[in-house]
Amino acid sequence: MNIGIVGAGNVATHLVKGLVKAGVNVPFVYSRTLASAQVLTAHLPSGTATSSPDLRSLPYCDVYLLSVPDQVLPTLLPQLRFPEGAIVAHTSGTQPLELLASLPNVATGVFYPLQTFSKEKELDWRRVPICVEASTQKAEEALTQLGQKISEQVVLMQGTDRRQLHVAAVFACNFTNHLWGVAQEVLKTADLPFNLLEPLVQETVQKAFQFPPFAVQTGPAVRGDASTIQAHLQLLQHQPQYRALYQTLTESIQTVHEKPPFSEKQA
Amino acid sequence: MNIGIVGAGNVATHLVKGLVKAGVNVPFVYSRTLASAQVLTAHLPSGTATSSPDLRSLPYCDVYLLSVPDQVLPTLLPQLRFPEGAIVAHTSGTQPLELLASLPNVATGVFYPLQTFSKEKELDWRRVPICVEASTQKAEEALTQLGQKISEQVVLMQGTDRRQLHVAAVFACNFTNHLWGVAQEVLKTADLPFNLLEPLVQETVQKAFQFPPFAVQTGPAVRGDASTIQAHLQLLQHQPQYRALYQTLTESIQTVHEKPPFSEKQA
Structure with missing residues (x-):
């Protein structure tokens, strides 16, 4: 399973560390600021930092996790290009799944880790509940499987809940x-x-x-x-x-x- | 060291349990309601329940701990009779030491455990900071010694702090x-x-x-x-x-x- 990370804030930082620790392959980190992405790729065994929004030119990922501030999502989304057939999931507690509906030719999802993330504090991902929602059964299964690689508690949850x-x-x-x-x-x-x-x-x-x-x-x-x-x-x-x-x-x-x-x- | 307990609420209940566990002798529990005192003496290896405010007729105690609600203290204090030379300490976080100044022929003190006490929840007294203040050096030493029997952290602290x-x-x-x-x-x-x-x-x-x-x-x-x-x-x-x-x-x-x-x- 290849996971692409979009964002370089607190959540993205801990996601990268948690995924790497669980042995999940993260081929790249995207950030609007290249330097911020580079800070995160330093945690990867191998991986590219990018600030170019056409993610199709990078290694194919099964899942793209969007960990950017809620207010940035609406302006960032129209710029990003994902490869056909991928799963694109945001990590927001508040934003609806439907926010991603405009993305063409991808399945969409939510991968919301219920935790407080500060860069200065190490985190035990095993104890972080991850709330999953998806537009297709297959995407739901893939996100659940991904969640279970890092956490003991993956919960399927609708947006209203x-x-x-x-x-x-x-x-x-x-x-x-x-x-x-x-x-x-x-x-x-x-x-x-x-x-x-x-x-x-x-x-x-x-x-x-x-x-x-x-x-x-x-x-x-x-x-x-x-x-x-x-x-x-x-x-x-x-x-x-x-x-x-x-x-x-x-x-x-x-x-x-x-x-x-x-x-x-x-x- | 003999300790007399005045009061039968949450703090008094946990004090009795903590003192007994630490091997401290508690010869009696006073409460305005005899039945409430009896509930607490049930925890004692041996000890009397009393609702009579003349505590001089009971076994002599080195320290009398007053664990009653703050608003009850002013009306209860004039009724209680303590033996000469004893130490009388309240367990309130707010009341000044001086509240006890009117008691004749005793040293006075404060023995404030910084914790939240609910009857339904068992408590580890070792980890409860106990704040001590006293009117005499000797009383301060006695209360510190008593605190150290049940807790790892006894702190001398003035009323304003x-x-x-x-x-x-x-x-x-x-x-x-x-x-x-x-x-x-x-x-x-x-x-x-x-x-x-x-x-x-x-x-x-x-x-x-x-x-x-x-x-x-x-x-x-x-x-x-x-x-x-x-x-x-x-x-x-x-x-x-x-x-x-x-x-x-x-x-x-x-x-x-x-x-x-x-x-x-x-x-």
Whole structure:
């Protein structure tokens, strides 16, 4: 199986590393910036970097994976030329499969790895769920097979479900990471190291996947501990952005955990 | 060392279990509700449950740990009678040491375990940082020694720092747990299981403690990917509470990662 990579960002970088590690042949990496493609081909046993969008002049690939920012796809797609009969799949959590429908004489697909990718951090692909969708049965099988070469968890998933998953991932990953950044900033005002919080965070994660998170919610908001909440808001007075976040999240917790009116009447 | 426990909530429950496991003697548990105290003494090799606030009539303890809700402390404290010369410490992240100053003829302290406690979840006390503060050198040493019996990490910490730590813990634990609950609710609309997100969340945690979280922020907000953000807000239109959270957190990420005005001018 030959896999062509289009893109040279975080996802493309980790894809290249993961595919090479799994023994998959990657004959080339395309990027609009040749130098970026060259950075990735350095990871390949052998492979060409290219910035020319006519991919037909390069070795034939069974699958072309498009790992470029969502906003770049619509302008890039009309420029790319793929060989007849290939499978072209994007790796976006949000974009529909149909976005690729205009590509002539190819089968299309989605190959969405549910993970957060940073170039500076090595990644264990075995534990990355890969969500696959395709325009033909054959393409679905090929993408599933490709996914299974690098991951233990390949899931067939329609676009509507994948988009919900992507929204959930933003809450579960991007937003929580932001809150850890805020926690670090709050600790800095007391010269305390961030890693003091690591056992707490790990316990919170363990608990959230052992019980439904809402069922094991702790803290002043769910306790209705108004005096602690007031004290915390007071402490955050010189960090108005974090103070507003504290307030919004406290209210959100209290809305979720509020007993409905009828039960108050019954009590 | 004899330790008396005042309270029967989540923290008291885990304290009793942790102390017993470490071989520390706990002669009694006090709770305003006798039945609650009895639930905890069931964990003790031998020990009395009591709801009588005169603790002088019970076996002498070197340290009395007060694990009751913050709002209960001010009304409970004037009722409790401790033997002369004992150490009385509360376990609150927010309350000052000075709250205990009115207790006659005892040394006072704080013994704050930085962790999230749920009765349904077993806990590894070895990895729980314990923050200690005390009114006398001797009390500080005793509380440190007690902490070291159950945990590998005992930290001396002033009240002002402890309060900042507590605020940071609310962001790092309570608020992130809430977001995982929201993620689970979002997944439910697509009948997807929450554990699909587990590798993503674990990678996010690993990364956040390996690099500063703000430095490894990913997702549509930090990329300035307006079309994905709009698509997500659209998908959340029937869950207005989560939609508002999405918007607030997206704005907060963009505020943190925005280049300051002067650098825009330089660009």
